[in-house]
Amino acid sequence: MRLWGPWHRRLHSQVSHITTPIFYPNARPHLGHLYSSLLCDVFHRWQLFKKGSSLFTTGTDEHGLKIQAASERAGYASPREFVDNLCRDFVKLDRAGDIRFTRFIRTTDADHVENVRKLWKLCDLNGFIYRGEHKGWYSVSDETFYPESKVQRSGTDADKFINTETGNEVVYHTETNYFFKLSAFRERLVAYITENPRFIDPSAKRLQVLRELQEEGGLPDISISRPSSRLKWGIDVPGDPSQKVYVWFDALCNYVSSVGGIDAILQDAIPEVALRHEGGNLEVSSAEWWRNTTHVIGKDIIKFHTIYWPAFLMAAGLPLPKQIVVHSHWLSNGVKMSKSLGNVVDPLLMIDHYGRDAMRWFLLENSQLEDDNNFQEDKLHSTRELLVSKWGNLVNRCCGAKFNLQRAVATFASMDRETLLNLLDGDQMLKEAVQKLFTELDMISEKMDGYISRFESRAALRNVWSVIDLSNTLIQDSKPWTKEGPQQDVIIYACMEASRILSILCQPIIPSLAARLLDRIDVPLDRRSVAFTKVGTDDLYGRGSNERGRPVPLQRKPLREQ
Template structure:
């Protein structure tokens, strides 16, 4: 009985988070990175707490857009084309330390088998039928639009646009297989109301709910395309003359990436998912314990443009197949550049790899998170990115550099005050109530910080989290400035240096999910041992073994100043 309880506790801490899988028809931009970054921080936070976490991302490689792009680029096979394209996304993840568990491709053999299994379950349960489809189809969006959402293109005679994405649509008639989406409206409304956090944030939940409640009948969804038109896709299991609709294919990746449909339905105790490591032909094995429980912890992080597919289509497919629904769909805004929508024609598409090569990947990570609000579009401005780096140098970097100066002794301060109790720091300044009160307030802030991280990361409120971090950094710098440790006797000097260095040590450990590489450099600078960079060592005074060489002259500065490269 005790063994079962221990196992339950272990697996109850498991979690799964996903980005959308990205369409590799163009190089990745700042929006792709943003989705990945939101997931990466959440995933790394779980790992820092020593929980089991799975994080999946990847590329959506089938569909008419890929087929046409492959032909226009001179490839005789679309697979060769996507084999080249998907590597850009793998490279982006490598540059920015995106610590995924699996990078899935919809051309992976295990995924193809899972798509077929999802189709067969929906067919067997009576939710797929064959019919004639007439309507307005967008190649760019890979979807049909109703007549009510189609307008004439004012700038081109004879062309039509859809009002959702403003992409061109063409009218066509063909035989397809249909999914009985119309049967799921009430079930979706009921689930969203009974699980108020299923769609997050609240504003997005209300939008989806209103759309469902005001739509009298959901139209059945065309989920296949004739093989004569769409050659590059998965054949429908029951009819090779049809190819699976790209969204029915793509959405299934979330199941494939953690062991597959059968393992989730059977709740197999342990599944080994075999796949090829992204960027190589090396076969990888991913062990997923209790896949059904893991699946029900799943959080999908997506952009607002694909909300309908994830909050209406995807839950309906799962319900039709008899599968449980994921825990949550988190919907975020897009990124502008200097207040303007990014586009190739305007030449303002931000290349994140270029930004990382000059300012540093962790600076870009910090900037995107600091300016992250799910409900709003972000605005990328390179000058503000440069200013963010400068602030990190002047505030955080300077705090460390000052305390590691030759006038002080970090090791002595750490040895003196570690594990001695918080009150002792205040007692050193018992005749200076202002400094004593500042120390007391600062310690309170530090003690609250883990809970702040937990709350804000859970709610994806990264801008509020980093505002809290800045508050503590500024407070520590004020303590050094007001306390003037360079003018004090040894005990008082060491008390100020100790608390300042503890601030940097604790915050740096907690900020590892935010800035993984820079965190390691900061911890290296003050000689924190590798094994003491875990959540176990975030209490004040919990590490008495760092600082030995911190005040040695000639040590490299973790973060150096660089100029804003576009300045005149």
């Protein structure tokens, strides 16, 4: 049996599998769930936009003591009824946020349960699981044990103990269960992470993981089961129904379940349920999907994904995913969200009032991976206002009755750049402004590709704003309504080329609004692909765009009453 070793990593740039963490449905979804899903959705849509093959999986982590206890408190007849109910809330949020996943996996799905058993058996067969007694501080909230060094008395209750990592309560437990030989993988993990610097991103998180792995005392073995007498809601340990599989061992396995399962990966086979990329019929093997997998996770679960999960895979003789991207959390007006403080942001409420596209744009523009991000509703409102006043108004002005976009497009789309610019020789400032706008448009598709591929959403949207600002400045300074003939048409054409190209490129970011912006200037549906993101690549749009009474792409919305 092959243990962890040098797999042939034939990474295919046109194949990607991106995953959110599977979310714990012990309460309704929050802003952080939407943010993780949005990062994945934009990456997934962009991959499809580039004519690549892409899978996007998300879902719910439905086993464990926390679910068992929450269902009992809520008065449900069984944990299954409890998770069936809450699972719908996560799907509802995805639908509201226009999150277009490929599969919504649940850890109660039959194929996933079978893969958990397979993962356990492989780790056991290879000698990395043993039975023993465990004594230590256990957190029900985190579903994990903590070492003595990370436990302290609560500052508010002297009889209560908490862990220093998450601040959640811990209680001392002694029990017999199964252990995973995590200690055997310390050097291998350090070597792999060091030799593959993009495996964990951003780099600060990679260095954080390396520091933890190199801490004095080594990497202790971990308990990977719980007694069935205490944990009833879980998967039986293969061959020993007196124990249930540890919830993280169970949950992490969802990522391989989602691409056809362990057997299909090991055999480098097409999964039984055909996984086809959207818009085509290219079949990709489970192994190929898996080698091109990117996990997007919150910083609070970094240890499980960057230490436990790679070690489980190594022990089973499976390849590692391509990358693990770690993002930070969201605050509410600068303060950590808390039910007791009453400052928890309801993403469904925000989407219902301000719209899914404004919400998507705001979250992407006001976030970065490295630092905690700050949700402010007045800024969300301002974001929508800017989309109306800057982008929407640019389109509305150029589609006014005084201009003729169809004529401008028909005249200049097929004209070479130099000839077009020479028409402006009488106005050097205007010529330079149009030339600068075209130069930015020449580069923006490649720039956007780099930003989105690196999850630099803020930089991507700032680049979009800079081009919109150039277009608005061109309109404002040149005053096309005071001009006639070719000069007027060149200005209108340049500005609407900017809006057309930006709208096509922003389809993965603001799908509905981008479609309305393209509809407003009558861009044909078959001309909204990456092939049409250069100046002059579409000579058919603009027909009827200057007719009176056309609906505006986005209307103003007042700040929500609170």
